[in-house]
Amino acid sequence: MRKYVIMGVQGSGKGTQAGLLAQDFDLVHISVGDVLRWHVQNHTKLGAQVRRIMAAGELVGDDMVESVVRQRLDQHDWNYGFVVDGFPRNRRQAEFFLEGYDIDGVIHLHLPDAEVRRRVLARRLCSRCGLDYNLIAHRPEVADRCDVCGGELVSREDDTEEALATRLRDYHEKTNPVLDLFRRKEYVFTVDARPERAEVQQAIRQQLGLPR
Ligand SMILES: [Zn+2]
Numbered sequence: 001m002r003k004y005v006i007m008g009v010q011g012s013g014k015g016t017q018a019g020l021l022a023q024d025f026d027l028v029h030i031s032v033g034d035v036l037r038w039h040v041q042n043h044t045k046l047g048a049q050v051r052r053i054m055a056a057g058e059l060v061g062d063d064m065v066e067s068v069v070r071q072r073l074d075q076h077d078w079n080y081g082f083v084v085d086g087f088p089r090n091r092r093q094a095e096f097f098l099e100g101y102d103i104d105g106v107i108h109l110h111l112p113d114a115e116v117r118r119r120v121l122a123r124r125l126c127s128r129c130g131l132d133y134n135l136i137a138h139r140p141e142v143a144d145r146c147d148v149c150g151g152e153l154v155s156r157e158d159d160t161e162e163a164l165a166t167r168l169r170d171y172h173e174k175t176n177p178v179l180d181l182f183r184r185k186e187y188v189f190t191v192d193a194r195p196e197r198a199e200v201q202q203a204i205r206q207q208l209g210l211p212r
Contacts, residue, residue: 126153
């Protein structure tokens with residue numbers, strides 16, 4: 001049984017790395033974002049709450065995230081283990097998590113803020129079909145035009161320098177206490193998230209002592 005937590009700022013490739021790890025080692029990838037989206041799409045009671053919160057432009061609270069993760073873990077469908085992504089969000093949750101589950105390691109994908117800015121500010125979205133682009137990794141064939149539908153590519157509304165600076169500050173403020181707690185227990189494996197994804201994945205496996 002392997003039980004991991006993965007942490008990383010937006011743009012660090014956290015979801016991708018968790019997915020690759022889960023796939024090869026039969027782990028369940030528990031992504032808070034995905035679970036919340038599932039509830040919204042399937043019109044559950046929780047989904048309705050989440051929809052209201054997001055419509056008001058607010059973030060889903062820590063308590064709600066905690067209950068979502070608890071419910072998901074209580075399904076006990078993780079015979080070989082899990083990778084939790086998007087949780088814990090604060091110290092209290094981290095403590096609860098350490099007490100309740102025998103965590104084998106916390107994967108911390110480290111990406112310097114300057115690189116986060118470079119990656120996030122390169123994101124584009126087709127204004128017609130919604131396809132995602134990235135001017136670094138996935139360039140359109142014709143500048144500013146969608147390869148699929150020819151629609152104009154635009155930045156996301158909240159991908160401005162200013163909004164990103166706020167998000168980064170919030171991220172560090174929230175994450176640092178959690179990381180400190182995990183570090184004291186010597187659970188943290190820090191991996192450089194700058195190389196390409198296959199290389200990052202290999203580094204994660206090496207650090208965790210997993211076969212490549
Ligand atoms: Zn398009």
